[in-house]
Amino acid sequence: MYVIVVGGGTVGYYLSRDLVERGHEVTLIEKDARRADWLETQLGSIVMRGDGCEVRFLAQTGIERADAIIAVTADDEDNLIALQMAKRHFRVKKTIARVNNPTNVEIFKTLGVDEAVSATDVLLAALEPPLAT
Amino acid sequence: MVIVDRDPNAFSRASTRGVLTREFKGDQVVGNGTDVDVLRRAGIERADGFVAVTEGDNRNIMASQIAKDVYKVPHVVARIYDPERADAYEKLGLHTICPTIDGARHIEKVLLERESR
Numbered sequence: 001m002y003v004i005v006v007g008g009g010t011v012g013y014y015l016s017r018d019l020v021e022r023g024h025e026v027t028l029i030e031k032d033a034r035r036a037d038w039l040e041t042q043l044g045s046i047v048m049r050g051d052g053c054e055v056r057f058l059a060q061t062g063i064e065r066a067d068a069i070i071a072v073t074a075d076d077e078d079n080l081i082a083l084q085m086a087k088r089h090f091r092v093k094k095t096i097a098r099v100n101n102p103t104n105v106e107i108f109k110t111l112g113v114d115e116a117v118s119a120t121d122v123l124l125a126a127l128e129p130p131l132a133t
Numbered sequence: 134m135v136i137v138d139r140d141p142n143a144f145s146r147a148s149t150r151g152v153l154t155r156e157f158k159g160d161q162v163v164g165n166g167t168d169v170d171v172l173r174r175a176g177i178e179r180a181d182g183f184v185a186v187t188e189g190d191n192r193n194i195m196a197s198q199i200a201k202d203v204y205k206v207p208h209v210v211a212r213i214y215d216p217e218r219a220d221a222y223e224k225l226g227l228h229t230i231c232p233t234i235d236g237a238r239h240i241e242k243v244l245l246e247r248e249s250r
Contacts, residue, residue: 053191053218054215055221056217075191076167077167077189077192077194077195078191080191080194080195081191081195088225089221103168103169103170107169107199107203110202110203111198111199111202111203
């Protein structure tokens with residue numbers, strides 16, 4: 001699979017590393033120049049510096065042939081816009097978002113994102129048996 | 134009329150400058166305008182109009198889409214500085230205002246008027 005990851009923070013870094021280890025082709029997009037340089041020392045040439053919300057930049061990432069795009073920045077609005085551009089402009093089949101505000105899970109789905117993952121929801125689900133309310 | 138701003142000081146700054154005077158009958162809600170709970174507190178469910186004019190293009194786009202597509206607010210306008218992004222979302226049916234393009238056009242108009250004199 002060819003997977004594009006938007007956001008090179010802790011989540012984006014480990015996610016990209018694991019995807020590469022599993023044999024997938026990956027492009028990791030990071031906006032911050034210094035962070036992008038560091039990521040490149042760890043992951044090599046899969047790192048591209050740029051804004052994943054910009055159509056013109058996304059066009060340089062080979063996005064037309066991407067099987068999936070995963071947006072994992074710390075800003076929900078940035079994740080949403082990157083995925084909407086990927087979906088509506090480049091027809092990427094699978095769009096997956098990390099949402100930082102759990103109420104955005106439903107919002108993102110309404111606004112066209114295929115999968116929205118909230119760490120809060122995952123952690124709550126890990127509390128087994130569920131806490132009585 | 135309700136104003137939402139995530140910075141509580143923004144309201145007092147506005148009144149100090151005389152922008153928000155005592156004649157302003159609207160409400161003020163402190164919080165992030167892309168947060169559904171905050172928007173509900175501002176009464177988005179019964180809003181006839183919604184305007185997103187923060188400094189962040191993406192925040193404005195997201196807030197406007199929540200208003201338009203989730204809460205079906207009839208009149209929604211988003212300010213988007215980046216011309217490409219404004220164009221892309223205008224095509225997707227969002228009513229956008231791009232001050233960058235509008236400003237450039239205005240400057241051009243003034244310049245050409247002067248020249249033709």
